[in-house]
Amino acid sequence: MSAPEILQHATTATLGILIVAFLLGILRLIRGPTLADRILALDMITTLAVGFIAAIAVRTGFSLYLDIAISIGLLGFLSTSALARYLLRQAEKRQASEAQGEISQ
Amino acid sequence: MIAALSQYLAALLMVIGAVFSLLAAVGVLRLPDLYTRMHAASKAGAVGAGLVLLALALASGDGPVTLRAILGILFLLLTTPVGAHLLARAAYRAGHQPASITIIDDLQRETGKTPE
Numbered sequence: 001m002s003a004p005e006i007l008q009h010a011t012t013a014t015l016g017i018l019i020v021a022f023l024l025g026i027l028r029l030i031r032g033p034t035l036a037d038r039i040l041a042l043d044m045i046t047t048l049a050v051g052f053i054a055a056i057a058v059r060t061g062f063s064l065y066l067d068i069a070i071s072i073g074l075l076g077f078l079s080t081s082a083l084a085r086y087l088l089r090q091a092e093k094r095q096a097s098e099a100q101g102e103i104s105q
Numbered sequence: 106m107i108a109a110l111s112q113y114l115a116a117l118l119m120v121i122g123a124v125f126s127l128l129a130a131v132g133v134l135r136l137p138d139l140y141t142r143m144h145a146a147s148k149a150g151a152v153g154a155g156l157v158l159l160a161l162a163l164a165s166g167d168g169p170v171t172l173r174a175i176l177g178i179l180f181l182l183l184t185t186p187v188g189a190h191l192l193a194r195a196a197y198r199a200g201h202q203p204a205s206i207t208i209i210d211d212l213q214r215e216t217g218k219t220p221e
Binding site: 080 | 109112115119120127130131150154156157158160161173187189201
């Protein structure tokens with residue numbers, strides 16, 4: 001087999017393996033059990049999407065897909081840090097309300 | 106010759122990256138608590154996507170595309186640990202307990218109290 005053919009088969013295998021990984025990640029996203037687990041699963045799925053789109057870029061030869069992969073990576077980091085911030089804020093609010101409850105008792 | 110060689114190498118790296126990504130997904134599904142899952146997702150996940158991007162850099166053989174792919178890898182390696190750290194910190198503050206088989210919790214020893 002020539003090198004381009006092998007590369008083509010490798011992209012097919014990569015896309016197949018990544019689809020299985022996506023399904024496992026979605027299973028964890030559904031199962032939870034907590035919000036933090038879901039945020040983690042979402043973060044992993046965006047990282048997988050970066051790899052998936054990079055494999056598509058190799059397969060089709062369109063280098064424009066690379067820019068899409070990089071911007072999805074950016075978006076994933078931004079959303080993870082925003083959601084972690086939300087989780088932290090929620091915890092702080094709950095602790096503050098608990099402390100207030102103790103004082104009033 | 107060089108082009109064919111870099112394509113063979115790219116094919117190999119791409120499949121290895123995909124297997125790393127699959128291992129990350131299996132870890133996220135199977136490991137017992139949030140912190141160990143995070144360890145799987147942020148290490149194996151970043152390496153998996155990074156290897157596929159490296160394969161793209163090798164296979165394209167085009168200067169600007171290679172540069173952008175390498176920049177993407179650097180960005181991924183820079184942001185994934187930061188994101189995982191932010192999430193772990195938020196989860197610990199929110200009171201997520203590590204799994205019962207965890208042997209040592211340094212953060213608890215430092216603050217001297219159990220997280221609420």
